[in-house]
Amino acid sequence: MENTIIFTHGIDIDGFGGAILGNLAFQNPKIVFADNLNLDDFFIENLQKNPPYENIYITDHCLSYEVCEKIAKCSSIASRLSIFDHHKSRLGKEDKFDFVHLVVENKKDKQSGTSIFYDYLVNSNLLKPNNALDEFVKLTTLYDTWQWKEDKKLGEKAYRLNTLFQAVGRENYIKIVTNVLKRNKDKFEFNDEENKIIDNFINAFNKKVQEYINKIQIIDLNGLKVGYVETEDLYKNDIPEALRSQNNPLNISYVMMPLKDRESVSLRNIEDVNLAEIASNFGGGGHKYAASFPKSNPKFKDLQSSIKIL
Numbered sequence: 001m002e003n004t005i006i007f008t009h010g011i012d013i014d015g016f017g018g019a020i021l022g023n024l025a026f027q028n029p030k031i032v033f034a035d036n037l038n039l040d041d042f043f044i045e046n047l048q049k050n051p052p053y054e055n056i057y058i059t060d061h062c063l064s065y066e067v068c069e070k071i072a073k074c075s076s077i078a079s080r081l082s083i084f085d086h087h088k089s090r091l092g093k094e095d096k097f098d099f100v101h102l103v104v105e106n107k108k109d110k111q112s113g114t115s116i117f118y119d120y121l122v123n124s125n126l127l128k129p130n131n132a133l134d135e136f137v138k139l140t141t142l143y144d145t146w147q148w149k150e151d152k153k154l155g156e157k158a159y160r161l162n163t164l165f166q167a168v169g170r171e172n173y174i175k176i177v178t179n180v181l182k183r184n185k186d187k188f189e190f191n192d193e194e195n196k197i198i199d200n201f202i203n204a205f206n207k208k209v210q211e212y213i214n215k216i217q218i219i220d221l222n223g224l225k226v227g228y229v230e231t232e233d234l235y236k237n238d239i240p241e242a243l244r245s246q247n248n249p250l251n252i253s254y255v256m257m258p259l260k261d262r263e264s265v266s267l268r269n270i271e272d273v274n275l276a277e278i279a280s281n282f283g284g285g286g287h288k289y290a291a292s293f294p295k296s297n298p299k300f301k302d303l304q305s306s307i308k309i310l
Contacts, residue, residue, distance in 0.1 A: 004029040005053040007043060009060040009113065011035055013165050013173070014144035017114030017137065018059030018084075020178055025127040026055075033170070040067050047077070058083040060113025062090050068097045084116040086145075112141035132181055135188040136161075160190070160198050166234065167201035209238045218250060219307050224273065227255040228307065233262050237290075240268035254278075258295060265300060267291045 006022040009015025010033025022029045030050070034042040039061050047056075056077070062085040063071070071078050083100045095102035101120065103111045118137045121127035139158040142148040148158035165173040176194060190198070212235055216227040227250055231239060240255045253273050257266045265282070267275040268290055275291040282300050284293025293300065 003027065003053065004055040004057070005032065005046065005050070006030070007032045007034055007039065007046075007056075007058045007061060009034070010170070012060075012144065013140055013162050014112045014114050015060045016165065016170060016174055016177075017112070017140045018057075018117050019174055020136075020181070021114065021117055021121060021127065022057065022059075023174075023178055024133075024181065025121050034061065040064050043067065054080060056081045057117070058085075059117045061085060062087065062094050062100060062102070065093050068094050068100065071099070072097050082120065084113055084120060086111045086113055086116060110141065110145040110147060112137075112144045114140045114144070130185040132184050132186060132188045136177065136181060139188065157188075160195075163198050163201055163205075164190075164194065166205070167197050205235075205238070206242075209235055209242050212239055213242060216250060216252075216255070217307075218252060219256075221256075221303075224253040225251060227252040227270070228257075229255070230258045230260055233259050233266075236266040236268065240270055243270055263295050264292045265295055267293075 004022065004026040006018060006029050008018035008022075008031065015033065019031045019033075022031060030046075030053075032042055032046055039058075040063055043058075043063060044067070047053075058081070062068075062083055071081060078097075078099050081099045083094075085094075085100065085102050086104055087102075088104050090100070090102050091104070094100050101116060103116050105111055115137050118127070118129075118133070122129045127133075135154075139154060139161045142151055142154060142158040143162045148155040151158070161177075164176065168176065180188060180190065180194070212229055212231050216229045219226050219228050227243070229239070236257050236259065239257065243250065243252075243255070248270050253269075253271045254275060255268045255270065257268070259266060264284075267279055267286070269275055269288070274288050276286050276288055279286050279291035279293045282293035283297040284291060286292055
């Protein structure tokens with residue numbers, strides 16, 4: 001029987017945190033990256049094709065209620081499976097199963113998949129804690145739970161941690177961060193070469209964001225002035241962030257961004273507008289301040305053909 005397999009979110013640093021901790025705690029664990037849509041399939045496929053594993057972990061993710069229900073009836077799998085998730089949408093559903101460890105927040109702060117998995121590994125004597133690991137987990141959690149902007153002490157460092165991923169990609173991010181944690185137990189700190197990678201990316205990134213801001217077209221949509229610009233998914237949050245930091249020089253209510261590398265259109269607030277309602281009119285959804293809808297929606301096609309520039 002093989003020792004350990006870890007399924008984790010494959011698109012953000014919280015998911016990567018599970019892989020990094022797993023690599024530090026276990027000898028050659030099998031890491032499987034999955035997105036929100038295919039975890040069930042990846043899980044079933046890997047357990048069928050690979051030899052049995054003594055330990056089965058899932059971090060920053062959760063199997064569907066239907067799959068959890070089936071596992072609960074199979075003690076040979078349920079006894080080897082532990083799921084560590086922090087998403088509020090699982091409350092009252094998947095968290096009813098004994099193998100699902102769901103913690104949205106504790107008495108101190110919001111939690112991440114990385115922080116819950118870390119606590120488990122430490123409490124199970126599978127990983128020895130140190131200051132560098134503590135800080136890495138804290139930085140990951142701050143960024144993943146959107147608390148980094150309010151944290152004056154560690155916020156900038158959390159931002160730079162995520163920027164490293166943007167600059168080098170998933171595999172190199174995991175390799176670099178693992179090396180940082182192995183070389184320094186007292187403090188999580190990048191060396192000069194790593195900081196240079198981050199700084200160069202930030203400079204190029206900010207330049208690109210401003211280029212997109214300069215391309216924004218202002219349109220009238222239901223009586224509101226709306227900024228319209230095609231961009232990549234990477235910049236969808238930073239374009240409105242930059243506009244807000246510049247005190248909204250275009251005097252727009254929100255930004256509508258058809259994404260070049262996605263089949264969706266992102267909406268991001270500049271002023272106090274309910275974007276969830278606007279997105280729903282185009283067959284989408286989301287939150288008040290951030291929402292999206294599919295490019296294929298007929299109403300959006302009509303909008304594109306009738307756009308009038310102010």
